[in-house]
Amino acid sequence: MSELTFDAVVVGGGIVGCSAAFFLAREGWKVAVVERDSLACGTSSKSFAWINGTSKTADENYHRLNARGLAAYCELAVEFGEEALGLNPSGTLNVVQKSDAANYAATQEQARQLAAYDYPAAWVDIHALRRMEPHMTLPDDAEALFAMADHCLDAPKFVRFMASQVQALGGTVLEDCAAQSLVAQDDGQVTGLETDQGTLKTRHVVVAAGPGTAEVLSMLTGYDAFATRFPLHQVPGLLVRTPNLLPHRRIRHVVYSSISPEIHMLPDFNGGLKIGSDETDGMVTVDSTPDQLHNVASILLDRAKDLLPGFPDRDCLDECTITLGIRPYPKDGHSLAGPLPGAKGLYVIATHSGITLAPALGGLMTELIATGQTPDMLKPFTLDRIEGF
Incomplete structure (x- = not known):
């Protein structure tokens, strides 16, 4: 050259x-x-590829920077279209049980903070939650913070x-x-x-x-x-991407569930699910062996089965893609x-x-x-x- x-x-x-x-x-x-x-x-x-300002409420400047990122995607979508960009305006459900007092209080405080920042969000009860995610099995005291402006991305x-x-x-x-x-x-x-x-x-x-x-x-x-x-820290994160699933095995929104055991999932662009967990991220390192990653991935599929009874759990692991992403975390x-x-x-x-x-x-x-x-x-x-x- x-x-x-x-x-x-x-x-x-x-x-x-x-x-x-x-x-x-x-x-x-x-x-x-x-x-x-x-x-x-x-x-x-x-990456889990969740576009949001929902999870960043502790610092207003940082929240507004993330909200600006979401707004920029929306502006690009007006110009180029969601399909061309790989955008899904799915919204997020942050699911919590009333009986889990600490997490419930923290999630309600998160909702109050988002309202103070004028970030689009609402609180939904179990009846609305079951309508929004009809294939999920949820306890009767489950509720959720619904962040309707959030997206996920290919x-x-x-x-x-x-x-x-x-x-x-x-x-x-x-x-x-x-x-x-x-x-x-x-x-x-x-x-x-x-x-x-x-x-x-x-x-x-x-x-x-x-x-x-x-x-x-x-x-x-x-x-x-x-x-x-x-x-800058290098922080590993493990994700499982399933193959295309039948409709009764899918979800419609990004779901963060603090119902024990913790899990987060989103509707992937191949018709399957992308699954992760902050807890299981703590079980892997940058040097984890393929067998170790396989074992942690099995845990994630079992957790998905707990929320989605129609999910094939670890039976489909051989058809899944397991990725270990190294995320850059400023100190x-x-x-x-x-x-x-x-x-x-x-x-x-x-x-x-x-x-x-x-x-x-x-x-x-x-x-x-x-x-x-x-x-x-x-x-x-x-x-x-x-x-x-």
Whole structure:
């Protein structure tokens, strides 16, 4: 590949990187996406893919950033259609029992907080809940917080769509292309990116490498300490995706059930279910063996059977897909997005809930790069809030 020139280069072909590239391209920038493997091959394809602001109520700024992500998806759906994007406006049911006093009180407080933020949600009783999910077996004292604006996403489809739009807008998507190092002037101004396919000349590089962010920054800058100092945890999450199921074995909404044992499920785009649990995530590590993952997946299928009597439980495990996604969790729990302090033209986006936040952070980062000014919504999440940066 001969030397090419771009207004901006995005390192990372997942949902965050391709969303950032899309919004930059819409501003008329000539953009390249550099992905060392294939698009959406990492965390994006192994995510529960629940778009919401429902679960983020403790901090108002962070809630509103997530709500902005949901709103951005809705705006894209008006323009391109839900089918093209892989969106399902399913809504979420957060199911809890009145007899579980602690969880019931916490969920009601969550509902009050969402109302204070003007986030669309309502409380539903057992009668409404059974109408909404007729195939679920629920105790008589079950109720739910219904977040009707939430969506779920076919994330790989969305990533591919964003990448196709980047190309349609004159950008370039380079798969199987590994970023190697930055080219910079003595004053720290980025002037290019070295890859294993050649040099890309640019004055703006956005690193959106998910759980690999620290390692990528270390490699690009030559500063080894990034690999250990960058404030990001790698947190594994196991999911089971079932094959297509008969209608009486399915659900209609994203369901988070705190009825013991805890489980969350959503209607997958293949006609099956996607199933996970915060509890079972604690049973796996990045080094779990296939047999260990298989055993935890069996637990998830048994839990699904408890809620859906028609579900075939672990009998269908051989037909299921088991994935272990490595999620990037900033150490303080909130997104890291903005310029890398001390560098000129180098930007970072690293966050959990990348599925929800991708279009919001992509749009806000585009505004920052294009204007040189940090948008107000992004200010609480820039890297200079972290000690050592």
